[in-house]
Each structure stands twice: as structure tokens, then as C-alpha cells.
Amino acid sequence: MNEKLFQSIVQALIAAAQDVFQTMIFMQITPKEPFARKGLDSLAEITGVISLTGNIVGSVILSMDTKTAQTAISNMLGDQVENEQEIVDGAGEITNMVVGMAKTELSNIGCDFEISVPVMILGRGSAIKHLSLEGSSLTTIPFETEDKSVFHLELYAKDAS
Amino acid sequence: MSLKVMVVDDSMVMRKLVIKGLKQIGVDVDVVEASDGKDALKKLDPKTVQLIISDWNMPQMDGLTFVKKIKEAKYKKHIPIIMLTTEGSMAKFEEALNCGVDDYITKPFTPDKLKKKIDKVMGLA
Numbered sequence: 247m248n249e250k251l252f253q254s255i256v257q258a259l260i261a262a263a264q265d266v267f268q269t270m271i272f273m274q275i276t277p278k279e280p281f282a283r284k285g286l287d288s289l290a291e292i293t294g295v296i297s298l299t300g301n302i303v304g305s306v307i308l309s310m311d312t313k314t315a316q317t318a319i320s321n322m323l324g325d326q327v328e329n330e331q332e333i334v335d336g337a338g339e340i341t342n343m344v345v346g347m348a349k350t351e352l353s354n355i356g357c358d359f360e361i362s363v364p365v366m367i368l369g370r371g372s373a374i375k376h377l378s379l380e381g382s383s384l385t386t387i388p389f390e391t392e393d394k395s396v397f398h399l400e401l402y403a404k405d406a407s
Numbered sequence: 408m409s410l411k412v413m414v415v416d417d418s419m420v421m422r423k424l425v426i427k428g429l430k431q432i433g434v435d436v437d438v439v440e441a442s443d444g445k446d447a448l449k450k451l452d453p454k455t456v457q458l459i460i461s462d463w464n465m466p467q468m469d470g471l472t473f474v475k476k477i478k479e480a481k482y483k484k485h486i487p488i489i490m491l492t493t494e495g496s497m498a499k500f501e502e503a504l505n506c507g508v509d510d511y512i513t514k515p516f517t518p519d520k521l522k523k524k525i526d527k528v529m530g531l532a
Binding site for chain 1 (some may be wrong): 424515
């Protein structure tokens with residue numbers, strides 16, 4: 247995939263994640279150095295996967311531990327959340343907002359694609375299999391929260407043609 | 408202001424967030440919750456619901472199909488609909504308005520933004 251476009255998507259995702267956490271979760275997050283890794287097993291206990299289709303094909307994956315997700319959803323609702331289903335649902339909605347916001351930003355530079363509803367995967371180390379992984383550009387972006395916990399946003403994408 | 412609102416979103420956290428936002432802006436809210444368009448059509452009582460706030464991307468029946476069905480129905484089309492969605496491009500905005508959506512809010516949202524849109528569609532602005 248064109249490196250410039252790939253980096254534009256990465257930057258849009260980073261900016262969207264920061265905006266969503268600031269606006270909805272009232273929490274500052276700091277992006278750390280992105281890295282590449284082999285394989286795509288889930289990096290944390292709760293993982294949201296959104297598929298991208300259109301000019302580009304791929305996925306955005308948001309992985310966070312239960313405690314990090316619980317803190318984020320509790321902040322968002324202004325109430326301590328204990329229910330696991332609610333924590334998973336909230337993590338999916340965070341994934342949805344981050345990808346949706348990045349999508350809007352990218353449409354301004356002519357990069358149009360559709361997004362799926364988030365698919366949630368539970369358990370660290372679960373295999374995430376993709377049919378279109380071959381030939382895709384991949385990156386993993388760690389984010390540090392105010393309480394020093396870390397979650398990851400991952401992108402793999404390639405041109406549709 | 409007292410308002411009977413239907414909130415349609417497949418995320419229960421997002422539904423809670425909308426309800427929290429409504430309370431924060433001073434709405435004495437009576438809520439009907441639905442998890443997608445199909446569920447909303449089943450639960451909608453057009454005699455009592457005064458406003459619908461609906462997501463776009465949902466399983467079973469998406470928000471746009473739901474809006475079209477409401478706006479085609481003689482006894483339901485008067486209900487104002489605000490679409491609350493991650494779909495923020497101009498093309499999507501126009502598509503939604505063409506289908507009969509009264510106004511549009513992109514996620515993430517603030518209670519202030521919600522208030523402005525509600526005031527506008529309810530004729531209070």
C-alpha cells in the first residue's frame with residue numbers, strides 16, 4: 247500500500263483516539279512509538295475489530311485489558327461499571343467512534359471506505375484471522391493512559407485493487 | 408422540558424450515554440430504548456414518542472432504513488429524528504437528510520451539541 251496513504255490513516259486513527267478519549271472519556275492518552283509485529287493474535291482481554299471495505303481493505307483492531315476498559319466506560323458514563331457485558335459493549339463503541347471519526351477525516355482527502363459494526367473478541371492471545379492479510383501494511387500503535395495502563399490500536403490495510 | 412424520547416442504538420452503553428446527556432441538558436426524559444431499527448419499529452408508539460435519536464450502523468435493520476420506514480408512514484412521519492452516528496462525511500450527511508432525517512450529530516458528541524440539535528428539531532431554538 248502507498249506509504250503516504252497508510253501513514254495518513256495511522257495519523258487519523260491516532261488523532262481520533264485522542265479526541266474520543268478526551269471528549270467522551272475525559273482522559274488524556276499518549277501515543278507511543280508504533281511497531282510492526284508478526285501475526286495478529288489479540289493483545290489484551292477485550293478486542294474490538296472493525297473491517298474496512300472500499301478504496302482500501304483491512305481492519306482496525308482495538309485491544310485493552312478489562313481494567314482499562316472498565317475505567318474508560320465508567321468515566322464515560324460517570325458511574326462505576328461492573329457488568330462485563332457492558333464493559334465489552336462499551337469497548338466496542340469506543341472502537342466504533344475512533345474508526346468512524348478517522349473515516350470522516352480521511353474522506354476529506356478522498357480516501358473513502360465503509361466500516362463494519364465492531365466484532366468483539368474476548369481473551370488475550372485469541373487468533374484474529376484475516377482473509378486479506380497478505381500484502382497488507384501493518385502497524386501497532388500503543389497508547390498510554392493517565393494511570394499508565396497501555397492499550398493498542400492496530401491497523402492492517404491494503405489497496406482494494 | 409419534559410420529553411418522551413426513543414433512543415435507538417445497538418450499543419447499550421451508547422443508549423445510556425444519550426440518556427445521561429439528555430438529563431444533563433435538563434430534559435425530564437421518559438425513554439423508550441431499542442437495539443436496532445427492527446426493534447424500534449416494534450416498540451414505537453407514534454402517539455407518545457416526541458423525538459427519535461437513532462444510530463446509523465446497526466445489525467438487523469440499519470438507521471437509514473428505519474428512518475425511511477418512519478417517514479413513509481402517515482401516522483409516524485411527524486416525529487422528528489436526529490441521527491447520532493460515527494458517519495460524519497458530507498456525503499453521508501446529505502444521504503441521511505435526503506431520507507428524511509431532521510438533523511444529524513456525529514459521535515463523539517457533547518451534551519451541548521445534543522441540546523442545540525434537540526432545540527432545533529423541536530422548534531425551541
